[in-house]
Amino acid sequence: EKGGYEHFMLKEIHEQPRAIRDTLSGRISEDGQRVVLKELNWTTEQAASIERIHIVACGTSWHAGLVGKAAIEKLTRIPVDVEIASEYRYRDPIVPDNTLIIVISQSGETADTLAALRESKQRGARVLAITNVLGSSANREADYTMITMAGPEIAVASTKAYTTQVVVLYLFACYLAQQRGSIGASQVPEILQALKGLPELAERVLETAPSLRQFAEKYKDKEDAFFIGRGVDYAVALEGSLKLKEISYIHAEAYAAGELKHGTLALITEGIPVIALVTQDDLYEKTVSNIVEVKARDAYVLTLAWQGDGEIGKYADEVITVPRTMPFLAPVLSVIPLQLLAYYASVARGNDVDKPRNLAKSVTVE
Numbered sequence: 001e002k003g004g005y006e007h008f009m010l011k012e013i014h015e016q017p018r019a020i021r022d023t024l025s026g027r028i029s030e031d032g033q034r035v036v037l038k039e040l041n042w043t044t045e046q047a048a049s050i051e052r053i054h055i056v057a058c059g060t061s062w063h064a065g066l067v068g069k070a071a072i073e074k075l076t077r078i079p080v081d082v083e084i085a086s087e088y089r090y091r092d093p094i095v096p097d098n099t100l101i102i103v104i105s106q107s108g109e110t111a112d113t114l115a116a117l118r119e120s121k122q123r124g125a126r127v128l129a130i131t132n133v134l135g136s137s138a139n140r141e142a143d144y145t146m147i148t149m150a151g152p153e154i155a156v157a158s159t160k161a162y163t164t165q166v167v168v169l170y171l172f173a174c175y176l177a178q179q180r181g182s183i184g185a186s187q188v189p190e191i192l193q194a195l196k197g198l199p200e201l202a203e204r205v206l207e208t209a210p211s212l213r214q215f216a217e218k219y220k221d222k223e224d225a226f227f228i229g230r231g232v233d234y235a236v237a238l239e240g241s242l243k244l245k246e247i248s249y250i251h252a253e254a255y256a257a258g259e260l261k262h263g264t265l266a267l268i269t270e271g272i273p274v275i276a277l278v279t280q281d282d283l284y285e286k287t288v289s290n291i292v293e294v295k296a297r298d299a300y301v302l303t304l305a306w307q308g309d310g311e312i313g314k315y316a317d318e319v320i321t322v323p324r325t326m327p328f329l330a331p332v333l334s335v336i337p338l339q340l341l342a343y344y345a346s347v348a349r350g351n352d353v354d355k356p357r358n359l360a361k362s363v364t365v366e
C-alpha cells in the first residue's frame with residue numbers, strides 16, 4: 001500500500017507529478033488556449049458579477065489560499081481576502097453582495113471550514129468548494145465544486161493535496177480572467193503552457209531529495225529554524241515551517257523577509273538554520289539583502305533558488321535549485337524541497353512521520 005516507500009508521506013510527495021497532471025487533465029482545451037471548467041460553466045455575466053472574493057480555510061489549505069490570492073489578484077484584479085476559518089466564522093464578517101467565497105479543504109469535512117461555509121451562505125454569498133474528496137460535506141453544501149485529483153492522502157501532513165489545491169487555484173484564476181476578459185486574459189495561453197510543464201519539472205525537483213536528507217541529518221538536533229521569503233515565497237515559507245513543526249517537532253517560524261528586522265532578527269544567532277526562498281525575480285535584491293543580514297549574525301543559510309542562478313551561492317551556505325517556470329507558479333515546485341526537508345528531519349529524529357503526536361488527519365471538531 002505504501003508502494004515501496006517507507007512512509008505514506010514520502011509516497012505522497014513522490015506522487016505529486018502525477019497528481020498535478022491529473023488535476024490539469026480535462027481542464028485545458030485541446031489547442032491549449034483556454035481553461036475549460038465544466039464543473040462551473042459560468043457565463044460571462046456570472047464571472048463578471050464577482051466583485052470580491054474571500055478564501056477561507058485552515059492550516060495547509062489556508063497556505064494554498066495565500067498563493068491563490070496572489071494569482072487571482074494578478075490576473076483579474078478582483079480583491080481577495082484570505083482568512084483562517086476559525087477566525088472568520090466568529091468575527092461577524094462583512095460579506096457584501098457579489099462576494100464569492102472559496103473554501104479550500106482537502107477532506108471537505110473540517111469543522112471550522114464547514115461552519116465558515118454555512119455562515120457565508122447564510123449571508124447570501126455564493127460558495128465554491130475546492131476539495132479532494134468527492135461527496136464530502138463541503139461539496140454537498142457549496143454552490144460549486146472543484147476537485148483536486150490528488151487521490152487519497154493518508155499521511156497526516158498534507159503534501160500532494162497542497163500542490164493540487166494550488167494548481168486548481170491557478171486554473172480558477174485563469175478561468176475568471178478569461179471569462180471576464182480581465183487584464184490577465186491574454187496571458188492565459190502562456191500560463192496554461194507553463195502549468196502543463198509543471199509535472200515534469202516537479203519530477204526533477206524530487207531529485208533534490210539526497211541533499212535535503214543530508215541537510216536534515218546535519219541539523220536534526222537544532223531547536224529552531226526560520227523560513228523567509230517575499231511575495232508567494234513567503235506563502236511557501238509558511239507552509240515549509242508548518243511541515244517542519246508538525247512532523248519533526250522542531251520549532252520553526254516563517255517570516256516575510258522584510259519583516260525580520262522588526263523584531264525577529266534578535267533570535268538569529270550563530271548556526272541557526274535559515275531557509276531563504278528566492279524565486280521572485282522582482283524581489284530578488286530585496287530578499288538577498290535580508291539574507292546578508294542573517295549571514296552577518298552567522299546563521300546557516302540554505303537558499304532555494306532558480307536553476308542557473310549564478311549569484312545566490314555567494315550569499316548562502318547551501319543552495320537548492322528548482323527548474324525555472326513563471327515566477328508566480330513557483331510555489332508548486334519550491335514547496336517540494338521543504339516537504340522533503342521536513343520528512344527527513346522527522347525520520348532522523350525517529351518520529352512517527354505519518355502520525356505525528358497530537359494531530360488528526362481531519363479535524364471534525366473545534
Ligand code: F6R
Pocket residue numbers: 058059060061062104105106107108109110113156157158159242243246361362363
Ligand atoms: C498540515 C495539515 C493541516 C490541514 C488542515 C485543514 O499538514 O494537513 O494543516 O491542512 O487541518 O484540513 P483540510 O484541508 O482537510 O480542511
